[in-house]
Amino acid sequence: MxxxxxxxxxxxxxxxxxxxxxxxxxxxxxxxxxxxxxxxVVRWVVPVSLVFWGASRLYRYGVADSLSLAAGCLLMLGGFTYASYLLISMGELAGTVAQLVPVVGIFVEMFAAHYRNQG
Known part of the structure; x- marks a missing residue:
């Protein structure tokens, strides 16, 4: 083995x-x-990996699949919003939205992966 x-x-x-x-x-x-x-370095791994993950979804599946396109864009947007959260002092609502966008992007990517594996 x-x-x-x-x-x-x-x-x-x-x-x-x-x-x-x-x-x-x-x-x-x-x-x-x-x-x-x-x-x-570890703190900045999360937003950078989200941007790379979103870009890889766009590169790999293109713009033909609208759910994969939405997942890639939301992951990239989530990486940028989380990076801005780390850089800029934000209020409660803006900080919550900045941390919620990556979560929504991850869930959309999970749905997209599920539908890609179905058919």
Whole structure:
């Protein structure tokens, strides 16, 4: 059994997936404890990855599928709004909307992935 088959076996098992995520989270927490200057890098990973995720949806599925188009645009908009939330001091309503847009984008992407897998 090679490494990729072993990784697939562990990842396909729910307990193995949970343990993998816990070990990964523990490693990130340990690194941040040892090197606290990396915290801003970790803080900016979320908005940057949302923008890249949205751009990849647009690149991969194009504009023909309207649900994938909406998901990609909302993910990119969510990345920009969350980045602006991190940069600018906002009121309660603006901060809530800035954090809610990425959540809506993720849910739309989940629906789009569901409908892509259906047919």
């Amino acid at each position: 090679n490494v990729s088959q072993s990784a697939d076996t562990v990842w396909n098992n729910p307990v193995g997936r949970l343990l993998t995520l816990l070990v990964g989270g523990g490693l990130v927490a340990g690194v941040l404890t040892i090197y606290p200057q990396l915290l801003p």
